[in-house]
Amino acid sequence: MSDTFQWLYSPVVKEHFMNPKNVFDPEEGFTADSEGVVGNVKCGDQMMFMLKIKDDRIDDVRWKTYGCASAIASTSMLSEVIKGMAIRDAYSIKPADIASRLGGLPENKIHCSVLGDKALRAAIDSYLEKTGRPGAFKGEEAVVICNCLNITDKDIEQAVKDGTRNWEQLQAATKIGTVCGGCKPKAEELLHELVHIYGN
Amino acid sequence: MGGHFVYMDYNATTPLRDEVKAAMIEDLSVYANASSMHEAGRRARDRIEKARAKVAALIGARDPVSIIFTSGGSESNNTVFNTMYDLGRAEKGGAKPRRKIITTAIEHPCVMNAARRLADEGFPVVFLGVDGSGRIDLAELERELDPNRSAGGPTLLVSVMAANNEIGTVQDIGAIAELAKASGALVHSDAVQAAGKIPIDVETWGVDYITLSCHKIYGPKGIGALYIRKGVRTEPLIRGGHQELGIRAGTYNNQGILGFGLAAELALRDLDSFAERMRGLRERLRKGIAAKVPDIRFNGHATHVLPNTLNVSFPGAEGEAILLSLDLEGIEVSTGSACASGSLEPSHVLMATGVGPELAHGSIRFSMGRGTTEDDVDYVIEKLAPIIRRLRRMSTLPSSVAAST
Numbered sequence: 092m093s094d095t096f097q098w099l100y101s102p103v104v105k106e107h108f109m110n111p112k113n114v115f116d117p118e119e120g121f122t123a124d125s126e127g128v129v130g131n132v133k134c135g136d137q138m139m140f141m142l143k144i145k146d147d148r149i150d151d152v153r154w155k156t157y158g159c160a161s162a163i164a165s166t167s168m169l170s171e172v173i174k175g176m177a178i179r180d181a182y183s184i185k186p187a188d189i190a191s192r193l194g195g196l197p198e199n200k201i202h203c204s205v206l207g208d209k210a211l212r213a214a215i216d217s218y219l220e221k222t223g224r225p226g227a228f229k230g231e232e233a234v235v236i237c238n239c240l241n242i243t244d245k246d247i248e249q250a251v252k253d254g255t256r257n258w259e260q261l262q263a264a265t266k267i268g269t270v271c272g273g274c275k276p277k278a279e280e281l282l283h284e285l286v287h288i289y290g291n
Numbered sequence: 292m293g294g295h296f297v298y299m300d301y302n303a304t305t306p307l308r309d310e311v312k313a314a315m316i317e318d319l320s321v322y323a324n325a326s327s328m329h330e331a332g333r334r335a336r337d338r339i340e341k342a343r344a345k346v347a348a349l350i351g352a353r354d355p356v357s358i359i360f361t362s363g364g365s366e367s368n369n370t371v372f373n374t375m376y377d378l379g380r381a382e383k384g385g386a387k388p389r390r391k392i393i394t395t396a397i398e399h400p401c402v403m404n405a406a407r408r409l410a411d412e413g414f415p416v417v418f419l420g421v422d423g424s425g426r427i428d429l430a431e432l433e434r435e436l437d438p439n440r441s442a443g444g445p446t447l448l449v450s451v452m453a454a455n456n457e458i459g460t461v462q463d464i465g466a467i468a469e470l471a472k473a474s475g476a477l478v479h480s481d482a483v484q485a486a487g488k489i490p491i492d493v494e495t496w497g498v499d500y501i502t503l504s505c506h507k508i509y510g511p512k513g514i515g516a517l518y519i520r521k522g523v524r525t526e527p528l529i530r531g532g533h534q535e536l537g538i539r540a541g542t543y544n545n546q547g548i549l550g551f552g553l554a555a556e557l558a559l560r561d562l563d564s565f566a567e568r569m570r571g572l573r574e575r576l577r578k579g580i581a582a583k584v585p586d587i588r589f590n591g592h593a594t595h596v597l598p599n600t601l602n603v604s605f606p607g608a609e610g611e612a613i614l615l616s617l618d619l620e621g622i623e624v625s626t627g628s629a630c631a632s633g634s635l636e637p638s639h640v641l642m643a644t645g646v647g648p649e650l651a652h653g654s655i656r657f658s659m660g661r662g663t664t665e666d667d668v669d670y671v672i673e674k675l676a677p678i679i680r681r682l683r684r685m686s687t688l689p690s691s692v693a694a695s696t
Contacts, residue, residue, distance in 0.1 A: 114684070132648060132652075136609070160615045161630075
């Protein structure tokens with residue numbers, strides 16, 4: 092109610108929430124070279140990225156989101172950061188990079204910011220597919236989750252994209268955790284997050 | 292910020308009434324322990340007993356002794372459920388005690404969690420569903436009360452809130468209690484939101500327990516009450532001294548109880564005029580939103596509803612984003628969105644009414660009160676329309692599609 096008491100989030104979040112940059116406006120006539128949509132309305136957030144790409148660089152960007160203030164601010168910030176960036180570099184942007192540029196997000200709000208980069212990656216993947224290079228950046232930035240069988244976060248992400256929704260299905264799809272089982276807690280956490288993102 | 296400030300979150304809590312504040316300040320110098328036998332103690336005790344009579348009057352309880360002061364609604368509700376644990380656990384001379392608990396899917400979290408704890412302890416617990424308006428089905432309650440037609444054996448307790456905090460839907464507690472009594476069950480109603488907004492009469496309702504909270508009726512926080520029908524056994528949640536007939540130990544909260552008594556007295560005195568004024572404001576807000584914002588859905592019951600509560604879903608816009616946008620305009624409300632709770636689950640109340648996650652995430656509760664004016668309502672309507680338009684423009688979710696689901 093007053094300027095004297097701090098807002099719920101950082102001033103940067105507030106600025107990007109109230110005056111988001113690069114929001115898609117249907118009257119503007121923006122034509123995208125590729126689009127990516129991720130999210131699950133059941134969980135309260137959904138995100139779409141539209142990219143104009145020239146010489147494998149992001150020439151311009153528009154986005155839309157159904158989500159909370161953190162989601163709106165994160166996507167706005169991400170859209171500013173990737174302008175002019177090589178798609179290969181944009182592909183590896185992490186939610187933590189965006190959160191720190193926003194001056195931090197509360198712990199329980201981090202998940203609101205994880206959709207932006209996924210939507211961006213989906214849009215880049217779609218572009219790569221269109222230009223005859225499907226999956227060209229796959230495996231980049233991959234982190235090994237299951238050391239016994241060398242299964243990465245990208246493998247888990249792909250399994251979820253292909254329909255995996257629970258631990259049993261993930262094991263059936265990837266054999267993850269069938270040797271020592273030590274990766275299970277970490278893998279389950281990642282699975283939960285990915286199902287939230289791609290689950291619908 | 293333009294200077295206009297509108298508080299529309301009275302169901303969360305209310306400000307202290309001036310009269311109550313003044314009486315409490317005056318009473319602050321009364322330090323005596325109201326359990327002491329000396330004169331100062333007797334004086335303090337006298338103020339407490341006068342307050343008890345006023346709280347009893349608010350809910351039509353004939354005997355003030357039936358009012359036990361607690362720290363608030365959560366403690367009152369927990370006292371009831373804790374008592375059920377003791378009653379249902381005991382083996383009486385080989386006879387199996389009643390153990391089944393029937394409550395609803397839209398209760399306050401303290402009832403939900405107290406009931407879940409009993410379920411964990413092996414009690415058969417049923418959470419009755421509600422219809423699209425938030426009301427329970429009496430035929431379903433009757434079936435659940437009949438051991439021949441449902442599982443879990445004879446029912447120990449039926450606990451149904453009188454009015455819901457989020458959507459304002461009012462239940463027919465009289466009819467519910469009649470069915471429960473016919474099967475020999477105890478009846479509890481959490482009347483925290485109902486008190487001071489709709490008439491409460493423990494005799495017409497025929498209930499055994501009523502939960503009240505003082506800070507929802509313009510009194511101080513940290514004080515509440517549990518009405519216990521005469522002769523109904525109740526176990527203390529807090530054991531200690533002999534205060535409150537041994538049902539609730541702890542030194543008397545002199546000023547809290549005094550404030551509660553006065554708040555209850557004024558709430559009862561003003562009930563009719565207050566409710567009428569609230570109904571007018573609610574209707575003004577409802578019509579204004581309907582006229583200015585397309586593709587919306589009003590949640591809750593059209594007529595069996597608290598006069599001050601209006602719950603609206605704005606498909607295509609997310610609740611936390613709406614709430615924070617309103618907050619920046621000086622308007623304070625609440626939302627059923629998951630994003631406001633830190634979990635991934637939206638309001639269990641709205642989900643129980645079957646509106647679907649999109650509408651639950653995009654819901655806003657406007658709850659008005661004594662300080663609300665027509666100007667406030669008009670200001671909210673004026674500020675709301677562009678906020679919803681802005682959020683919908685950047686949304687991936689088409690509002691018209693979501694509104695029709």
